[in-house]
Structures are given as structure tokens and as C-alpha cells.
Amino acid sequence: MLERFALGAEIAFQPLSLLMMFIGVSWGIIGGALPGISGSIAMALLLPLTFGMNPAVALMMLAGVYIGAMYGGSITAILISTPGTPGAAATVIDGYALHKQGKSGKALGVSLITGTIGGIVSVFILVALAVPLSKVALAFGPPEYFALGVFGLALISSFVGRDLVKGAISAVLGLIIATAGTDPFSGTPRFTFGTIDLLSGVALVAGMIGLFAVSEIFHQISEGVDWERVRGRFKTDLPTLVELWKLRMATAVGIVMGTIEGLLPGGGGAIAAFISYNEAKRWSKHPEEFGHGSLEGVAAPETANNVVTGTAMIPLLTFGIPGSNGAAIMLAAMLLHGVQPGPQLFERTPQIVYGLFVGMLIANVMMLVLGFLALRPSIAIVNVRPPLLYAGILALVLVGAYSISNSMVEVWVVLVTGLIGYGMRRFGFNILAVVLGLVLGFIVEANLRRSLLISLGNPWVFFTRPISGLLLLFALFTLLWPIVRQVRDDRRARAPQPATPTVSGRLHG
Amino acid sequence: MDSAVVRKDVIAAAVLVAFGAAVVAVGLKIPLGVATDPLGPRTFPVALGAGIAICGVLLVAGMLLFRSAPAGPGLLGDMDPEDEAAADAGPFSLTRLVGPPLVTLVLYLTFKYGLRIPVPEGILAPLLSR
Known part of the structure; x- marks a missing residue:
């Protein structure tokens, strides 16, 4: 393994790689600071520009964007109580309170240093888990991959968003879009409507950019989203070693929660941040300070959402199933560069995987330095009026979409999927489930058909193999649990409420 | 339940049922494939189209059945x-x-x-x- 790390380091320390990571982290911090432009959208905007790059360098740059955005989101969360990324939503609670007490610099410093610690630890967790898991994944056959795809979709449908049916609809819609194109087994065209452009299917990269970025921008425009301007000058103020020692429990909680949530498809930074905030409050010696400017209330969520950057890569690299929106963009990047994620990735292209590991370590260290330097440019961009900002971002998106293959088809795909995504947001549907369906569609269908081919049409093959049986069982439980809970809630709501004694009754008691 | 939410869900359900039916109709025109392929290129898209139409119906059914209960806990x-x-x-x-x-x-x-x-x-x- 050491030779592989040496190979990865050789690529990561090249001047071009360092430059690309520098650009990635800088853009990630600035993009992440913009409310509504999450880490995944910042990555999606840069994705078309990676075409033509060495795959390892492209992935390192995008990982840098993802990592930088986690800190960037906390800048506006602390200064104007508006999270730049979903993962920074929990940071608003105590971060903004600290800002009102004149301690913005300390809050930014705690966010930066604990985020860096979380990010670096996440790379070690990534290496520790991904490499052995890839060996387990070698035992996976078509039934297991089908079951894993179904489990991932079931998790996203059930746990992201408020409605299981809408989550399932979103996932199925993504699967339907993925069937368009040429059938990989028989070569039969499906849903191409006679056009050559659709023979290779809906462009995944363009679709993801449309669904994530364009739909979000349309949504913000239609809602008239605006935010407070950042006034005054601010300086990041790192915590002292004593202060950092006092934050050790909050940081540890963030690491644990970020690891668990990052491993689950759909977990993501936002869930990890809130859960770690709640747990840090429970384990804190001063829980009464939470909500009123507690540094622990900043440290825990910021650590968690930075840990997710590494742990969300684990299911992606080992099984090809993205664990978060950012990981979904990484998957699109891999496919764009002809890199197939999964256990063979570690054997066939170790320079890419180990280069990514080393690159993520470097990117986290860069974030620590750039966190100081990028504060003023981030604030300057945040203070730009939203109409100008959105016009600029849309222009970037469309130019980027065209550059994928110098064709207007991708531009249309971006616009159409952007409109579809916008409509879905308005009606309360789950965009991540659509993206995951789009990404997993081929894996699910191809492995379903392969499994039935191998078993000569016997569907019990999925249940007589232990791993696929277990995964399908978990998927079923994941889908049934919200229904059981809804039935229970409905019965409770309809049950007659017990009569409560009136005040006069008590007085005359 | 909020009437705006109900109206949105009814519209969404109608669109989904229509979309699902369209997917099934177009999907049925896809050739069956070879005899050795149990599912063929047609089955998966047609099943998904039927699934989405059924989910549209379930959306309205769920709204009618669970109207007295609040929506399930959200993400945050x-x-x-x-x-x-x-x-x-x-x-x-x-x-x-x-x-x-x-x-x-x-x-x-x-x-x-x-x-x-x-x-x-x-x-x-x-x-x-x-």
C-alpha cells in the first residue's frame, strides 16, 4: 500500500495538481459562501471545465471545491445568519449569536480549524474503510449490485424530504430518464423519438447540472431570495490551544456523526451537522450555552460536515454509489473521464484513487491557509446583488454545458432538466432522489437483467444470496418504516383527546 | 390540510398518472428482445411507467387517508x-x-x-x- 501512496503523492504534488487544487479550494470557499450555491452546485459549475484534464487532477480539483465549500458555507452562516451551504445551517444557531457578541473572528476561526481537523480525519477514515471494503465488494455479483442500488434508492426516498411517496416518485423518475437511449443488452433504441442525439441517452453531466444548479437558481429567482449584505471588516481568529482542547468533545462527536451520515447514501452534510449539534449539546458540560454563542455549537456541526466530504466517498469509490450530492458530482466526473468506480478502481487505476486520497489531505491543508485569504473575496461576492449573481452563474452554466461536447444538445438538456427540477421543487419533490435514480438507473437495470440471465429467469437468486437478500431486506424496512410511523401518527391524531380538568373544577375540587 | 398543498398534490398526481401512462404506451412499442433475455429491453421502462402512475394514485390516496396527521418529520x-x-x-x-x-x-x-x-x-x- 505504501507504494500506492507514493504513486498518489507523485501525482498530487505535481505543480499542475497543486494549482488545480488551489483553484478548486478557492472557488469552493467563495462559491460555498454564496447562499443557495451549495458545494455540489459549485462543483457542477466547474465540472465541464475539467474535460480534457488528467482524470486524477480533475477529481482532486473537484474534491478541493467540495472541501472548500464546507468552510465557505459557514462564512455567511456566521456573518449574516444565512447558511451558504445546507451543511452550515446548524452553524447559524451559535455562529450568528457569536457574531452579535462581536466574536465573529473567533467563530470563523473555530469553524476553520475544526473543519480542517474533520476533513483530515475523514481522509484517514476513507483510506481505512474504502480499501478493505473494496475487497468485500469484489465478492459482489450482479444480484448484489442490483440490491445495493435498490437499497440506496430506498434510503434516499425515505429519509430525505418529508414524503415517502414523493421520494419514491423522484427516484423512479430518475430511473425512467436513465432508460432513454440505446439498450445495452440488445442495442434497441428506447425513448429516442427518432433523434440521433438521444441514442447515447440523456447526458448525465448535463442532467445533473440542470437538476442541481439550474433548478436551484430558478427557484431562488422565483422566490425573490435576497440576503443581508455583510457590513464591516472581519478577520479570522484561530482558537488558542486551550480553547481547542475545550472543544475536543464537540469535535469528536462531529467526527463520529459525520462518519455515520457520510456512509449512508443521502446522509449528507446537513443531517450530519444537525445530529452532531444535538449530540454535542447532550455531551457538553455547558449545554445551557448552546443557542447563545457556544463555540462547541460551531465546532460540532462544522467538524461533521467536513468529515462527510471524505466518508461520502467511501460508498462511491467501493460500490459506485454516491453518498451525498457532492459525491454524485464526483461520480459524474469519473464517468466523464472514463473512470469506472467500484472495487476494480483500486486495482486497475490506483494512481487515481491514491492520488485522490493524498489530494484531499493537501486540499484540507490548503483550506486552512485559504480560509484566511478568501474571506474578503467571499464577502465581496456575497455582497453582489442576486440578479447580477444569478445572471453570471447561469451564463457560466450554459457555457460549461456547451463545452462538454461542443453541442447545443447538452445546453437543451441542462435547460429542460433545470425546468423539470424547478417544477419538482415547487411541488415538494426530492431532487437528490432523481439524480440518484439517473445515476443508478443503468446499474440497477443492467444487474437485474444480468442476474436473471445467469439464474435462467429465477427471481429467487436475489434472496438466496446472503448479501443481496440482506440489502433487499434493509430496503424493505427502509420503505415500510415511514408508512408504519404515518399510520401510527394518523391514529394518534384521530384518537379522542382525554378531557383535562378545568381551572374552576380544581378550585372547587 | 392546507388547500394550496392539496391542490398542488392533486395536480402533481394527475401529471404523474398521465406521464406514467405515456411512458407505458411508448414503452410497449419497444421490441421484446431475444428469447434468452428474460426481461428484454421493454419490461423495465414499462414497469417504471406503471410504477410512477401508481405512485401518483398513492399520492392522492395518502392525502385522503392521512389528512388528519401532520406530514412526517422533515430533514431538519x-x-x-x-x-x-x-x-x-x-x-x-x-x-x-x-x-x-x-x-x-x-x-x-x-x-x-x-x-x-x-x-x-x-x-x-x-x-x-x-
């Missing part, structure tokens, strides 16, 4: 008291820590020793071979 909280109590138990509660590994172990033992089906041991292989 709004837990009911029982769930809050469960969450208060923390991530280290017995059910959360023991449940999934216990189920996995039971299934592993069932397949290996009960059904006698070979189970890939993966990362546990060095430990189990001792």
Missing part, C-alpha cells in the same frame, strides 16, 4: 415526542447500535450453517481462518 427536525425521546437516547442507544449488526449476524449464520450457502467473508476472512 419537527420530531414528535416519541421520536424526540428516541433521539434523546442518542446514537448509542441499544437498538441503534445492536440492531443492524445483530440482524446481519443472524442472517450470516442462517446462510452459512442453516442453508449451507457459501458466504463471502471478505475482510473477516483472516480472522475466521485462524
